[in-house]
Amino acid sequence: MIIRFCINGRDTELDVRGDERAVDILRERLGLTGTKEGCGTGECGACAILVDGRARLSCLTLAAQLDGRDLTTIEGLGSPEAPHPLQQSFAERGAVQCGFCTPGMVVAAADLLARDPHPGREAIREALSGNLCRCTGYSRILDAVHKVDER
Amino acid sequence: MQHEPYDIGPARPRLDALAKACGAELFSADSYPPGLLWAGARRCGVPHGILRGVDAAAARALPGVHAVLTREDVPGSNRQGIVHKDMPVLCGTRVRHCGDPVALVVAESRDILRQALALVRVDIEPLPVLADIDAALAPDAPLIHEADGSNVLLAAEIRKGDAEEALAQCDVVLEETFFTPSQAHAFLETENGLACLDEDGVLHLTVSTQAPFRDRFEIGHALGLAPWKIRVHSPFLGGGFGGKDGATVQCLLALAALRLPGRTIKMWWDREESFLAGYKRHAARMHYRLGAMHDGTLKSVVCRLWYDSGAYAHLGGEIMELGMEHAAGPYRVEHMDCRGLCVYTNNPVAGAFRGFGVAQVSLAFEGMMDRLAGRLGRDPLDLRRQNALRRGDRNCAGVTLTSSVGLDECLRRVRDHELWTTRHTWKKAAPPFTRRGVGIAAVFNGMGYGRGLADNAIAKIELTPDGRFVIYSGVPDMGQGNASTFAQIAGEMLCQDAGRLEVVQPDTERAHPSGSASAGRTTYTFGQALIKACELMTAKLVRRAALALMIDEPGGITLVPGAVRHLPTGKELPLAAMGAMLPRDDRVCVAEYLMPVSREVPDTGRDFPLGFPHLIFPFAAHLVRVEVDELTGLVRVCDYLAATDGGRVLNPQNFHQQIEGAVAQGLGFALMEGFGTENARITTPDLSTYLIPTSLDFPDTQSVAVETLEHSGPFGMKGVGEVGLNGPLPAVASALSDALGARIDRAPVTPAMILELLASRGAQA
Ligand code: FES
Ligand code: FES
Numbered sequence: 022m023i024i025r026f027c028i029n030g031r032d033t034e035l036d037v038r039g040d041e042r043a044v045d046i047l048r049e050r051l052g053l054t055g056t057k058e059g060c061g062t063g064e065c066g067a068c069a070i071l072v073d074g075r076a077r078l079s080c081l082t083l084a085a086q087l088d089g090r091d092l093t094t095i096e097g098l099g100s101p102e103a104p105h106p107l108q109q110s111f112a113e114r115g116a117v118q119c120g121f122c123t124p125g126m127v128v129a130a131a132d133l134l135a136r137d138p139h140p141g142r143e144a145i146r147e148a149l150s151g152n153l154c155r156c157t158g159y160s161r162i163l164d165a166v167h168k169v170d171e172r
Numbered sequence: 173m174q175h176e177p178y179d180i181g182p183a184r185p186r187l188d189a190l191a192k193a194c195g196a197e198l199f200s201a202d203s204y205p206p207g208l209l210w211a212g213a214r215r216c217g218v219p220h221g222i223l224r225g226v227d228a229a230a231a232r233a234l235p236g237v238h239a240v241l242t243r244e245d246v247p248g249s250n251r252q253g254i255v256h257k258d259m260p261v262l263c264g265t266r267v268r269h270c271g272d273p274v275a276l277v278v279a280e281s282r283d284i285l286r287q288a289l290a291l292v293r294v295d296i297e298p299l300p301v302l303a304d305i306d307a308a309l310a311p312d313a314p315l316i317h318e319a320d321g322s323n324v325l326l327a328a329e330i331r332k333g334d335a336e337e338a339l340a341q342c343d344v345v346l347e348e349t350f351f352t353p354s355q356a357h358a359f360l361e362t363e364n365g366l367a368c369l370d371e372d373g374v375l376h377l378t379v380s381t382q383a384p385f386r387d388r389f390e391i392g393h394a395l396g397l398a399p400w401k402i403r404v405h406s407p408f409l410g411g412g413f414g415g416k417d418g419a420t421v422q423c424l425l426a427l428a429a430l431r432l433p434g435r436t437i438k439m440w441w442d443r444e445e446s447f448l449a450g451y452k453r454h455a456a457r458m459h460y461r462l463g464a465m466h467d468g469t470l471k472s473v474v475c476r477l478w479y480d481s482g483a484y485a486h487l488g489g490e491i492m493e494l495g496m497e498h499a500a501g502p503y504r505v506e507h508m509d510c511r512g513l514c515v516y517t518n519n520p521v522a523g524a525f526r527g528f529g530v531a532q533v534s535l536a537f538e539g540m541m542d543r544l545a546g547r548l549g550r551d552p553l554d555l556r557r558q559n560a561l562r563r564g565d566r567n568c569a570g571v572t573l574t575s576s577v578g579l580d581e582c583l584r585r586v587r588d589h590e591l592w593t594t595r596h597t598w599k600k601a602a603p604p605f606t607r608r609g610v611g612i613a614a615v616f617n618g619m620g621y622g623r624g625l626a627d628n629a630i631a632k633i634e635l636t637p638d639g640r641f642v643i644y645s646g647v648p649d650m651g652q653g654n655a656s657t658f659a660q661i662a663g664e665m666l667c668q669d670a671g672r673l674e675v676v677q678p679d680t681e682r683a684h685p686s687g688s689a690s691a692g693r694t695t696y697t698f699g700q701a702l703i704k705a706c707e708l709m710t711a712k713l714v715r716r717a718a719l720a721l722m723i724d725e726p727g728g729i730t731l732v733p734g735a736v737r738h739l740p741t742g743k744e745l746p747l748a749a750m751g752a753m754l755p756r757d758d759r760v761c762v763a764e765y766l767m768p769v770s771r772e773v774p775d776t777g778r779d780f781p782l783g784f785p786h787l788i789f790p791f792a793a794h795l796v797r798v799e800v801d802e803l804t805g806l807v808r809v810c811d812y813l814a815a816t817d818g819g820r821v822l823n824p825q826n827f828h829q830q831i832e833g834a835v836a837q838g839l840g841f842a843l844m845e846g847f848g849t850e851n852a853r854i855t856t857p858d859l860s861t862y863l864i865p866t867s868l869d870f871p872d873t874q875s876v877a878v879e880t881l882e883h884s885g886p887f888g889m890k891g892v893g894e895v896g897l898n899g900p901l902p903a904v905a906s907a908l909s910d911a912l913g914a915r916i917d918r919a920p921v922t923p924a925m926i927l928e929l930l931a932s933r934g935a936q937a
Pocket of ligand 1: 057058059060061062063064065066067068069078079080081
């Protein structure tokens, strides 16, 4: 079936099968490998993307469900040359170790900030509790989100 | 600011962080070259059995299937293993754990692969399942590896003095048995890679691996190939922690690539396959007797250790060895008799994991110290300080500590910290139906490979024609940040800013063999080699600049960001000019470093030809405050403090990252993570049954650096990747004992266990 959506500001049209997952078309067909897969079953958050501004797990989303949506992936938030403030803050505050969880974390944090521009540390803990990180112990991730406006 | 040298000392953002935060860094999992084929292994699904046959006909007949390979298709020895080569690439006659692969399928797409794997039929005659150490040691137990004549992978001992005799002379003798569970690494990027055989017969692999250079030899041995016809590239890893040190996807990928020349093959284990077939921490049982004098002096430790190796060896012997070498803790103990058995079972394969054998014994020796403090009515911290190893002491394996030892200072930092000084009032303020406890632990973790296995690295640095420096790393970065630290070391040595430094991730064709990313050795060993390479580079550039600037003697020439400057005249030559002027051969410097080993020859440990003893140890003292809900048994970790002696700190940000991350994994080990098996079948196949810490579970760790000077290390550092993992379990056990008045002898400590302890008489406070 043909689906149409806007991804990172670009209108896109794709022919997809009914059983294809969103994470696979992003990574394999659109080359957007910043979205990671850590479990495939909705437990780690590494595959999070923004669908109409809200964080969604692309491993549990069918490609067909993207039809008509506005999508932002980690690449759409910013690039090393022009990073999003969250990406900058993660990098500067030591919130990145292996970095495999990071795109999903940043996406989940962007969703949170869109709803609550100045969240407290506890609210950040809550909002990121669906995103697993095995490297950091989380505290620098919480700092990166909490202090995103401070330079 | 732009030209500020990227030097050591300050907390600096890692050079890899921004690209990762933007999703721009390419991990090995992120590669999908056009026309790739997908490979997958058919796992046997039976813990123990005779493999009577594999029927691949239906799978082969499926359109889109390119190959279905079985044991007969494997050229070479078919045996993998780092030291002990006992693990088949594909099983032929016998299966030894549920994750054993019996067939390899290569297909056009993942969907077809999945269907084809389900069509491979296996005929297995079940054998009795050896689900734990005791079953495997029973006299009538079947042999898991028939050729070995026993299910014991290694029986070993480390002795010092006469421990039994000394025990008889002690005022106090305590006895206890401890248990630690299997633990999964649960890195976010599961095992994966790609392989392709090119027209020249060179096999190219890109793998999420901690040991690309060793992989070449493992693949070569298993498949009968010349190692130099194999090229392995390891991009940044999405986590490793020891679980990607050794064969995962490598030989299977190579086998598929040999069968289908010119095609790129990709293999990526899903989470369940990673849990089923990946390595685990060894479950252990540890029986201890500790003897001490009334004044608190430790005299003697007699201990028996059993480590469950699972179906294959991996580094089981070496891992148990490190546990044994640390068995009596970071203390002066005159006498030790430690015997260990590393035993094959039908459980998932155990292997390297941060804390490498030491995480287990840390619960035991610290548990014994707490019991001793209780018996003697001593302050537990004070008792540890009294016995703490100091420089010049012999450790429990008989090795004189000639290297830096900051343990007492770590303990002092904890003693003076308000989390410790206010502990009594804090405990008294416990809300209704809760109990509070404060625990401490002193730990250490030998660094490097140890004697018998040269721990060396060869660093290569190149000045590019445009005036930048490229460092060819020989050791992977699994997330710990060594790549960025290499840039920092070069930045320091060559006085260059971050923009002029680039680190190329290991590629066996471009870098030099430098060992594995493991054992807390990565930055230490490669860093020293890199310092030497930078010294060669500086000397060379100074001499070449003297020629170009027409200066008679090179004195007074120095490197500054982007240029070489002659101080007496102020003349400068841009690095770009030098890079453009010099031929490639003249722009490259290579140097190597070999980690020192103990010069002593302890009259023990003969069962360990490789990796015994160690000479350099990072130390740490941890403190934890916990609150227990009497009604639910839930444990809340309220505060955590870690004081760590890792020598000089090169970059505080990286240093604290390592400690915080290790503490989180250690708290998981203490309170949440028991990798489950029932009759050797896994019961925790995913992240909803195998729970690892989330952002809600634990408080921020307060990490304090105790900066000793490790003379042998780069700028005085020693590796801290492992030691942080060893503290949380004993510290939590200590705090829970304090809260409940009951002894903790096993992990993970679950709410059910707490309720049981509360209900038992011993816990009536
Ligand atoms: S990959 Fe989607 S939640 Fe883990
Ligand atoms: S940084 Fe490695 S999983 Fe989060």
